[in-house]
Amino acid sequence: MANTVNLKIDGIDVSVEAGKTVLDAAKELNIHIPTLCHHEDLCVAGNCRVCVVEQEGVKNLVASCAMPAQEGMVIHTNTHKVRNARKHVVELLLSEHNADCTKCYKNTKCELQDLASEMVISEPMFMDLVPEKNYTIDNFSPSIIKDDSKCIRCQRCVRTCHELQHVSALGVAYKGNEMKISTFFENPMYDVVCTNCGQCVIRCPTGALIEKTYLDEVWDAIYDPNKHVIVQTAPATRIALGEDLGMEAGSIVTGKMAASLRRLGFDSVLDTDFSADLTIMEEGTELLTRLKRALVDKDPTVKVPMFTSCSPGWIKFIEHMYPEYLDNLSTCKSPQQMFGALAKTYYAEKRGIDPSTIVSVSIMPCTAKKFEAARPEMRDSGFQDVDYGITTRELAVMIKQAGIDFGSIPDEKFDSIMGKSTGAAVIFGATGGVMEAALRTAYEIVTGREVPFENLNITAVRGMEGVREASVKIENVLPAWSFLEGVELKTAVAHGLTNAHQIMDAIKKGEANYHFVEVMGCPGGCVGGGGQPIPTTPEIRQKRTDAIYREDEGMEIRKSHENPEVQQIYKEFLGEPLGHKSHELLHTHYTKRKRV
Amino acid sequence: MPDKKLKRVDLIFSDDCNCKDVLAAGLKKSNEEILKEILDSGLRGRGGAGFPTGLKWKFTSQEASEEKYVVCNADEGEPGTFKDREILTRVPMKVFGGMAICGKVIGAKHGYVYLRGEYQFLRADLEKVLEEFHANIKAEGFDFQIHILMGSGAYICGEESALFESMEGKRGEPRNKPPYPTIAGFRSKPTVINNVETLVYAFMITRIGADKFQELGTADSRGSKVFSISGDTPIAGIYELELGMSLEDFVEEFGDGDTKAVQVGGASGFCVPRKKFKDTIIGFEGVPTGGSMMLFNSSRSMYNVLKNYVQFFEEESCGQCTPCRVGCQQLIKGIEAVKKGEKSITYLNTLQKLADTMKVTSKCGLGQSVANSFSSIVDNFKEEMIY
Numbered sequence: 001m002a003n004t005v006n007l008k009i010d011g012i013d014v015s016v017e018a019g020k021t022v023l024d025a026a027k028e029l030n031i032h033i034p035t036l037c038h039h040e041d042l043c044v045a046g047n048c049r050v051c052v053v054e055q056e057g058v059k060n061l062v063a064s065c066a067m068p069a070q071e072g073m074v075i076h077t078n079t080h081k082v083r084n085a086r087k088h089v090v091e092l093l094l095s096e097h098n099a100d101c102t103k104c105y106k107n108t109k110c111e112l113q114d115l116a117s118e119m120v121i122s123e124p125m126f127m128d129l130v131p132e133k134n135y136t137i138d139n140f141s142p143s144i145i146k147d148d149s150k151c152i153r154c155q156r157c158v159r160t161c162h163e164l165q166h167v168s169a170l171g172v173a174y175k176g177n178e179m180k181i182s183t184f185f186e187n188p189m190y191d192v193v194c195t196n197c198g199q200c201v202i203r204c205p206t207g208a209l210i211e212k213t214y215l216d217e218v219w220d221a222i223y224d225p226n227k228h229v230i231v232q233t234a235p236a237t238r239i240a241l242g243e244d245l246g247m248e249a250g251s252i253v254t255g256k257m258a259a260s261l262r263r264l265g266f267d268s269v270l271d272t273d274f275s276a277d278l279t280i281m282e283e284g285t286e287l288l289t290r291l292k293r294a295l296v297d298k299d300p301t302v303k304v305p306m307f308t309s310c311s312p313g314w315i316k317f318i319e320h321m322y323p324e325y326l327d328n329l330s331t332c333k334s335p336q337q338m339f340g341a342l343a344k345t346y347y348a349e350k351r352g353i354d355p356s357t358i359v360s361v362s363i364m365p366c367t368a369k370k371f372e373a374a375r376p377e378m379r380d381s382g383f384q385d386v387d388y389g390i391t392t393r394e395l396a397v398m399i400k401q402a403g404i405d406f407g408s409i410p411d412e413k414f415d416s417i418m419g420k421s422t423g424a425a426v427i428f429g430a431t432g433g434v435m436e437a438a439l440r441t442a443y444e445i446v447t448g449r450e451v452p453f454e455n456l457n458i459t460a461v462r463g464m465e466g467v468r469e470a471s472v473k474i475e476n477v478l479p480a481w482s483f484l485e486g487v488e489l490k491t492a493v494a495h496g497l498t499n500a501h502q503i504m505d506a507i508k509k510g511e512a513n514y515h516f517v518e519v520m521g522c523p524g525g526c527v528g529g530g531g532q533p534i535p536t537t538p539e540i541r542q543k544r545t546d547a548i549y550r551e552d553e554g555m556e557i558r559k560s561h562e563n564p565e566v567q568q569i570y571k572e573f574l575g576e577p578l579g580h581k582s583h584e585l586l587h588t589h590y591t592k593r594k595r596v
Numbered sequence: 597m598p599d600k601k602l603k604r605v606d607l608i609f610s611d612d613c614n615c616k617d618v619l620a621a622g623l624k625k626s627n628e629e630i631l632k633e634i635l636d637s638g639l640r641g642r643g644g645a646g647f648p649t650g651l652k653w654k655f656t657s658q659e660a661s662e663e664k665y666v667v668c669n670a671d672e673g674e675p676g677t678f679k680d681r682e683i684l685t686r687v688p689m690k691v692f693g694g695m696a697i698c699g700k701v702i703g704a705k706h707g708y709v710y711l712r713g714e715y716q717f718l719r720a721d722l723e724k725v726l727e728e729f730h731a732n733i734k735a736e737g738f739d740f741q742i743h744i745l746m747g748s749g750a751y752i753c754g755e756e757s758a759l760f761e762s763m764e765g766k767r768g769e770p771r772n773k774p775p776y777p778t779i780a781g782f783r784s785k786p787t788v789i790n791n792v793e794t795l796v797y798a799f800m801i802t803r804i805g806a807d808k809f810q811e812l813g814t815a816d817s818r819g820s821k822v823f824s825i826s827g828d829t830p831i832a833g834i835y836e837l838e839l840g841m842s843l844e845d846f847v848e849e850f851g852d853g854d855t856k857a858v859q860v861g862g863a864s865g866f867c868v869p870r871k872k873f874k875d876t877i878i879g880f881e882g883v884p885t886g887g888s889m890m891l892f893n894s895s896r897s898m899y900n901v902l903k904n905y906v907q908f909f910e911e912e913s914c915g916q917c918t919p920c921r922v923g924c925q926q927l928i929k930g931i932e933a934v935k936k937g938e939k940s941i942t943y944l945n946t947l948q949k950l951a952d953t954m955k956v957t958s959k960c961g962l963g964q965s966v967a968n969s970f971s972s973i974v975d976n977f978k979e980e981m982i983y
Contacts, residue, residue, distance in 0.1 A: 046772040047916040049957045060956045060964065066772035081956070088953040092922035125946065126926045127933065153915065172767060172916070175750065177925050179915025 007073035022064040022075055023051060033077055034086065034115055036093075036205050037154035038065040040537045041523070042163060048154050050089045050115065053077045061085055088125070090115050095126045097206070098135065098149035106207035109534065112152060113206075141189040142374045143196035143212055143367040151181055151208035157200035164523055165497040167317065169194035181208075184596050193320045193596065195497065197313035197521045198367030198391075198530015211367045211531060214388040215397060221359040221387075222265040229359045230268040230347070231261050232339045232418075235276060236365040236429030236526035237392045239547035243533035243540075244396030245406040250543030252551050255411020260399050261363075262412060268351075271414045272362065273421030275339035276428045276437070278569070279310065280560035282586055283332045283434075284442040285577035287516055288481070296483045303328040305492075305507065305514040308434050310334045312372035313521025313530075315590055317497050322504050323592035331587040335428065336362050336369055337378050339418065340385030341585040346573045347418055355383060362389045365429070365529030368521065377588045391531030420565040423456075423551070423558030430548045431495035431525035432461035432468065435518040439472060439491070441561045446474060446481040456558055462549070464524065464542065466499035467492060469514075491516045496523035600840035600877075602849055605812065605820035607800050608683060608690075608793065608836050615689040616732050622697045622802040623736050627657065630701050634798055636806035638818030643669060643754075643791035644861060644886030645961065649798060652788055655778035656702040659786035666698045666707040667763070667782055667789040671747045671754040673712060674862035675908060676888030679822040680792040682834045684711075684718055687796060692729045692742055694795030697802055698788050699740045707742040708782065710759050713749040751912035755960050756781070756789045758914065769914045770960035793822055793887070814840035817879030821887065827859075828852050828893035843868055843876040843883070847891070854893040857976070862888035863905040864965035867898070867972040898977035899935060903928065905969045913962060920963025923954040927970060931981060941982055944974055 004015045009026055016025045021044070026033050037048040046066030053064045056074035061082065064075075076082065094116060101107050135149035153172075158181060161170045169192045173182035183192040201209045221229045242251035261269045286306065293302040309315060309330040318325060333341065339362070344355035362369060366389070372378065373386040390398075399406055414420070424440055427433030436458045443451045451458060451472070460470035472489045492514045494503045500519045506512035522528045527544035528536055557563060574581045622630065635650030656664060668691060672680040684691060695707040711719060726742055733740055745763055747753050753762045757771035760782045781787025790798070797819060801809050812819045817839035826832045829850045837846075847855045859867050860876075860883040868876050868883060876882050892901060910924035930947045933939035951967035958964045974981055 044772060045916075046959060047918070049918050049959065052957050063772070063959070068774060084949070085953050085957045088950060089918050089957060092918050092926065092950075095926065096922050126950070127929050127939075129922070129925055129929070152918075153921065155916070172769075175752070175915045176909075176911040176913040177915070177921065179913075179921060 005069050005071045007069050007071070007075060009075045010077055016069050020069050022053060022062070022067045022069050022073070025069045026064060026075075026077060031077055033064050034118070035065055036111060036115070036152060037156060039156050039159075039203055041203070042156060042159040045155055045159065048089070048093070048152065050086055052082060052085050052089075054079050054082050087119050087121070090119055091121065091125045093152050094121065094124065095129050096133070097152060098130055098147075104150065104207040105210045105213065110207060111205035138188050139212065141194070141196065141212065141371070143370040144189055144194070144198060144201060145210050145212050146189055147208055147210070148180055150206045152206055153179060153181065154205060155181065156203045156205065157181060157209055160199045160203050163498065165195065165197060165199055166501040167193055167195055167497060170200060195313040195316040195320075195521060196368035196371040197497070199522060201367060201530050202532065202534050202536045211391050211394070212370060213394055214370075214390050215394055218361055218388050218390060218398070221361070226357060227359045228267050228353050228357050229265070229361060230270055230343055231266040231361045231363060232270050232272040232275070232336065232343075233257060233261070233363040234272045234336065234365055234429070234526060235426045235433075236529060236532070236544070236548070237363050237395070239429065239544050239551065240365060240527065240532045241392050241396060242406070244393055245399060247407070248543075249540045250547040252547050253406075254551065255413070256406055256409050257395075258414050259409045259412035260404050260406060263404055263409070264398055264402050266361070268415045270339070270419045271421050272335045272339055273425035273428075274418045274563070274565055275335040275342070276425035277422055277560035277563040277566045278338055278586070279332055279335050280424060280437050280441050281566060281570070281577045282582060283308070283330050284438050284445065286330055286332065287438065288442060288446065289578065291515060292483060295487070305517045306330050308518045310428065310434055311519065311521040312366065312368035313497065314500060314519045316368065316371070316593070317500060317521065319590055319593040320595060321501070322508075325504065326590055326592065329590060331589060333378070333586055333588050334372065336364065336389065337372065337385055338586045340373070340378065341380045342418065342569070344381035344383050344385060345585060346569060350417055355381060359388075360386050362386050363392065363395045364389050365392050365526045365532045367391060367530040369531070377590070380585050380588075393531060393533060396533070417565055417568070420563055422560055422563050423553065423555035424560040425563075426551045426555065427548055429526040430462070430545045431520050432463070432493045432518065433525060433548070435461045435470075435491055435493050435516070437560055438516070440559045443472065443474070444559065444561065446477050446484055448478050449476075455553075457549075461491065461493050461518075464538070464545075466496060467494045467503050489516070490514045491518070493518045495520040495525050497521055600814060600838060602841040602845040603838040605836045605838055607804075607820055608796050608822055609686055613803060615693055618799065618803045619693045619696060619732060620736055622693070622799070623700055623733075623738050625802065627701045630697060630802060631657065633801055633806045637801045637809040639794065639797050639801060639809065640817070640880060641791055642793035642797065642821060642886065644674070644864070644884065646880050646884055649790065649794055652778060652790070653698060653701050656786045656788045659779060661786050663783070663785045664702050664704040665782045665785060665787040666695045666702065666704050667759070667787055668695055668707065668709045668792055668795055669754065669756065669759060669789055670709050670711045670715070670792050671759060672715075672792070673751040673754045674864060674886055674888050675905070676826050676859070676862045676890045677824045677886055679824045679834050679887045681715060681718070683792050683796060683822065684715070684722065688722055688725045689729060690796045690799050691792055692726065694790070694797075694799035695742060696733055696738065696740050697799060698790070698795065700738065702786070702788055704788075705739055705741065707740065708763065709742060709744045710753070710763060711744055711746055713747040716746060719744060719746070750914075751908075752914045752962055755962060758960070759789070760787070769916050770962075772959070791886070812838045814877070814879055814881065816881040821885075823885070823889050824887045825850050825889045825891070827891040828855065828896070829891045839879040841878055842874060843878060844873040846878060846889070847873055850889070851891055852893055855891050856894045856896070857892045857898065859888070859890040859892070859901070859969065861885035861968070862890070863908050863969055864962070866968050867901075867976060869976040898973055898980045899931070902970065902973040902981070903931060906931070906966065909962065909966050917959040917963060919954045919957045920959070920966070923950055923958075923963065924966060926950060927966070934981060944978070944981060948974060
């Protein structure tokens, strides 16, 4: 075969596709070569040098992650020279690294620590450089802590921010011994274009980038007898939490999660999926209203396409990069914030609880949700609507701290009210899910019939393609929606901010014409969120996505408008979608931010 | 044993030729003819690494690409070299001529001079000469434009792939190799990147022929070379010398009678102590140099010399790869600790091993060559490191 190359690694012949690296070839043989700067989602860096191997006929060692496999190559991965070199490299990294491991949030979950342990490093070979480094810790952001003393300069974060997210908040500054990962003018993370997406956090091999944790605050609230602590859990947490508690990627742990939360001491265990269904009611109605104003009333002030607004990373991205499109954003708050606003109003009223005593906690696959919760726009209940957003990872820590054996805890259900949900809400966790859920409901509102797809599965909007387009022809509409008769509803879905950038540029240039666009800030959508268990790879994200759709298929109700608690809240509290109360509590506007 | 005697040569700066005519004659030759001349001449890169120039041109000419480039590396940053500055001042037309001929051979329409940031003062004069040059090649009916791009003062940008990154407007960090520039250089297109001096020699070879060039130098080091001579010498300056002489001859000519060591090839080169002068050939078979020759007499502390070099690297490393970034810091801290008595003498062995690791694991030539000066100075002047 022309497109294959044959080489020999540690005496074993192997053939790989041309273009693969020596590291790839070694993987085929199940030969483990340690890496640090390498990441499956990112371009090759070749800068940590821990993956060096010996190539016969070449004087220097070669970085296996960066070296293309070539015909006739003879590679040795385990020689004296290789072992010495790797140990030196790890020793060098440790000499620059604040190795106070027991005080580190990533203790036992650190790739550098793993390597040090594998190499049995006891007495440091070199001198400690940390004391003269003047390392700084940036903990001003509500979402992300950047601790330069833990940084090994692998630039995974830099590549993530640039390649996957098109944000480039993180970059390399200075050179030589002063080289560091920094931001524009070394401003704190909260004051640059950072979207708080946390994609850097889930790719950082050490504790240099971590989420800001609110574990103590949440525990304190739980133990405070004067507080009523409620918790909501995002769609994508229930298919990922298990990974941090010893289970396989793609395990559905909804029931175990609900049971654990109750065991932790939350007073009420509720579900963001409920407010995801509510989002569909509001956002679907908003879409139809916008379309009517645009198509029938010819109102020039109404902006189409409409963009989804669930993803706080995406919101901050558009605020910085495309502020001229802020009016295209759906005015709907995200499900987290809809839930928050209702928790301290509707829920408090129904349960007869003084809202000032409610502590509202959310479990999110996301680090940007922490920032979102702290936004000034998110205080419509008269209080901070959501007090603490914590990540899937933080919840796993709490479960371990509480001594819960997650594997054996029996399933339990969510509490009511605001705990009931549908399959349409669960799929919010995967890219394309909001679009699919919205179409299931909007189509039915307009035509009185279910979407014309087998088993309600709108596969055209599913998948991992960066940008996906789908159109739905609307026919035989109900009389009230006659203006939509024959309209081809054009939609697009993008995930990861580089793809968002691509779709926005196409729209800006007039090359793309859509009615409705879903954007999720993270690759894969929330399944690949910055608050999810580490590591993240395309394979893991796929398994989580598969689990999301399995969960959807297993739900009794799969359309948001059929959620009985949603129907109930409109009857008892909100009146109708886009009604006065909704506007007050569930909708908002965002504002332009500076470009740098 | 060196069999060549020190001999001054006058090829680079000689003004017995009309550049316009040489260029016209060169452009009239077939590509095969020029390639054969350059290959036969045995010319190797004069920036220090010594890759055969003809091969570089040949590989690039064989690439099927509409877009190719010639880049002149004028980011002369090696401590102790200043010969490219002189060449660009005195014979810029020869440099441009070399670029044009290379452009013809490989099929490039654009050439770039990447000029060291500190040489900004040369730019106006170069632009003036360029105008004349562009008129000349237009008269020859050859479509080739040369542009000048400025560096910003980073030593690492003299490394060819970092130089391309810098030219593309990015941070100057070396790339992974392969691919090499002949396949993917500037803008990821096939590129010949040659040192200033190399281009002049190539140009002159088209005039004097390969045989004439071959007569100079040795089997491994054909021709002559421009040396930047500095340090403890009464006659510091720029000299064009035949390659292959012994360091003893060299010191006899340029030393001050008290030379204890010569640093051949700048901070990234090797330190040769007096006892090895006799047996050291200056050339690729012995100690190669990009031109920098620094002489030290007995008043100099080799500890200070070494520390100065390593500090230079510590600062000029781009910082991306571990061995170079952290290794340099450890070498400095280490020799300081040994000198102060905070670390035992045997720690020098640990540092030597570290330098060896840097040599075999660093991503680019910068980190790989720190060991050259480190090991040669520590080996030859151990007592100065300790006491």
